[in-house]
Amino acid sequence: MSERSFRQSMHLRWHRIWLPRLRRRALFLVGGVVVGIAALVMAFVADFAIDTFAHWQRQWPYMPLLVTPLGFAGLSWLTKRYFDGAQGSGIPQVIAARQLNDLKRKGGLVSPVLAVAKMALLAAGLFAGASAGREGPTVQVGASIMYWLGRFAPHRQPGLLLAGGAAGVAAAFNAPLAGVVFGIEEMSRSFELRTSGLVLGTVIVAGLVPLAVVGDYTYFGRSDIALSVVSEWIWIVPITALCGLAGGAFSRLLIAFTDGLPGRAGRWIAANPVLFAAGCGLGVALCGVLTQGSVFGTSAEHAKAIMAGEGAPIAFGPLKFLATLLTSVSGIPGGIFSPSLAVGAGIAELFADIAPVPIAALTIVCMAAYLAAVLQAPITAFVIVTEMTGNHALIFPVMLGALIASFTSKLVCREGVYHALAKRLLARGEKAPQ
Structure with a gap:
């Protein structure tokens, strides 16, 4: 050449x-x-x-x-x-x-x-x-x-x-x-x-x-808490199963509102989306007033407080669940990642005086479990919560909780919320006039 x-x-x-x-x-x-x-x-x-x-x-x-x-x-x-x-x-x-x-x-x-x-x-x-x-x-x-x-x-x-x-x-x-x-x-x-x-x-x-x-930081600070007693591990199973049922219920309800409720209620919502959004806003406001404002926004600071053993307002977990659901079905832009973690922390708070588990450990496990239940993506939930807390001593309890919650979530809702909603977006486009 x-x-x-x-x-x-x-x-x-x-x-x-x-x-x-x-x-x-x-x-x-x-x-x-x-x-x-x-x-x-x-x-x-x-x-x-x-x-x-x-x-x-x-x-x-x-x-x-x-x-x-x-x-x-x-x-x-x-x-x-x-x-x-x-x-x-x-x-x-x-x-x-x-x-x-x-x-x-x-x-x-x-x-x-x-x-x-x-x-x-x-x-x-x-x-x-x-x-x-x-x-x-x-x-x-x-x-x-x-x-x-x-x-x-x-x-x-x-x-x-x-x-x-x-x-x-x-x-x-x-x-x-x-x-x-x-x-x-x-x-x-x-x-x-x-x-x-x-x-x-x-x-x-x-x-x-x-x-x-x-600079370098972790979303919820750093925790070195661990579970060292078998009796503490036993409590993880029923509590994370409850997280799974709650997360599955959230997904099921969000998907149901997206599909449109049956009967007169569904027809009214479809015909009056702005009034429905106002009603959702009123529901969120009532939840906020009842919890001294703790359910507004991401509630990340309140999740941190629960993890630190400082407690939360009465019924924080259930009302955060309701406020997040109302925000999500209202049709306004907003994510469910951080609020889901706060709901998980709220569930942990409900068992703080019952389960003989350190509250910091229970909060971390429940946050991962509830997020895994909503997404039905246990690996993602486990990795996110581990990185957000900097805790590697709880890897196995968090993995176990995420798997249990993801499994029990499927008993209530067959598919993770994101993929279910994505399918509906695709179907809506196919039915739209060309």
């Missing part, structure tokens, strides 16, 4: 093979940085909204009875009228979008407009007292960012939505391993060898952004 032919061959190889590969890798890494920044912004805004509402509520204890119903009604109308696709946590939208080939339909579930709207509407909901979290919405925002960046690639890139969603979880919780596991178990339910390295790289970069800004 002549020198000229060799140069031409290398030139073609560079442009056809190596340059596209470099662009692809750069796309995922840049996307990780952007998703990390977006997650950080959402965290700051969400915390500010929650703190501001809590301050107002302390000044005027009955303010939520007016503000929360009006806020829910306005957000329901605004979301349905202008930002359809931004409802709820956003994770079902990402799961559904990954299964679509129609770019128009996919863009209706993940897009820059929805990402911005999701961030703004979530903040507004927290300002109004919604029992919601930011982690699920961060998944939709992350996937939307990656989907938009994919437009700058020369060819369609597989794994963008998966990488964006997984990076969103990692950055939101400061839990990179949880992001990877969530992407495999919950979003894809398979291991995609072609994109595994790129997804991992995106998750790492997204996780490094908040780490660089706020």
